[in-house]
Amino acid sequence: MSESLVSRIKPVLGLDNKWWWDQAAEGVLAIQRCQVCQSLRHPPRPMCDQCQSQEWDFISASGKGTVCSFTVLHHPKFPGYDYPLIIVLVELAEGTRITSQLTGCEPDEVDFDMPVEMVMQRDADGFQLPYFRPSQ
């Protein structure tokens, strides 16, 4: 099957997460923020686990962070993804973490605490999601 015909598995979109993907489509890496106690959280959830408020907004992340952990996936190879696939757990400058893909880096060069920055990936089908690359 040709690469261009196969796309990644898309997220299910519900009331608690669709807004985040809408922001990604606009080029924004969003971090949910409690409107009462101001604590940040990710992945998004409807209630703040610190103060139990369901009032929230979000901030636009700087996109700067460091690699907290990572794995390089070799097998099995699913259609819609490029292998070896570098998956990173990024500790954002704002303090929350996000699971993402590292691009522009050789698999044997990814390392713990490596500074990275967000780059918005746009797939052939127009779907957008945040990737990270080594800080430039």
Place this chain on the structure above:
Amino acid sequence: MNSLHNKAAIAGIGCTEFSKASGRSELSLASEAVVAAVTDAGLAPSEIDGLVSYTLDPTDEIEVARSVGAGDLTFFSKVNYGGGAAVGVVHQAVMAVATGQANNVVVYRAMNGRSGQRNGQGVSGQIVTSDLVHWSWYQVYGMLTPGSWIAMIANKYMNKYGVTAEDLGRVAISQRNYAVTNPRAFGYQKPLTMEDYLASKMIASPLRLYDFCQESDGGCALLITSAERAIDLKQKPAVIRGITQASTQGQEQMTSFYRNELSTLPEMELAAKRVYAQSGLQASDIDAACLYDAFTSEVVMQLESFGFCGPGEAKDFIKEGGLDIDGRLPNNTHGGLLSEAYIHGLNNIAEAVRLIRGESTNQPKSIEHVLVSSGVGVPTGAMILGQS
């Protein structure tokens, strides 16, 4: 807290053949395993009045009940979270027996885990649940398999404590050495060397092929009854000294990546604290273990969760032969999920019962207490079995 201490026992175990292509339905496998477990206990299927399985099991309790000719059921239940349910199903049965809801409860898990529904095939669809939203954060990036999720935590832990590929390899080899003599095991008569281990294909770094468990077809079942009644049955009972489920703050299924500390297993530490308190025992009282081993790294980390050594010391514990038959803690003496078969942890519990009975293929001398744990990285549980 002490209410389940010594209240119930595992009085029967049953397993089908383990294979890569059973050619049979899961109902057929479940029925065989369930009948084998009650027969082992010296009971008839008509005496079954409770049935418990995993939410992931495709065969409902009443299908099994009709199939095997069970009696009237007064207790039936399913436990969520994949292999995290292994101790959980026994926990349900113990609570039912201890509170008089049922007398003879069979827990079972039967799967065509290789020829049928394999793990890590991903999910998609129109239905939106909070669980599917959770998985979608990872699937969108191509993290679709248990190995990919476990690798993230394993890598962090290994980096922090300088754990090497050879350290993981020692777990795989220790368990394969047990499987080599176990005719039920995939690893039967197939020794594994460190050279084989290191040469095996990298799947999800730092995890190689031999860090992964088997994919298996087969079924297992256990009969749980009261400790009192178990004494009168056919087999030597494995009395449940303590049993608990455990899920902790920040818990996700497989991807608890957002806790402050990523080099520990908080849910397993909670399980440890509770089973030790309930049983009045401590790590030094445990003679052998069946630590859940879908991946080698899970065994390493659990040695620390259950207090067999301090943080970062598990690699040395293993290097000194701690998991081997003459070591401090013979572990997964049947080969475990890595080298016997992967029946979602129920085959590990069956082996723990054999160790109490003195019937393991690799029976260490003098076994008083055996520790068993459920799935790692998910809501889980643990129990301690002892002599009656």
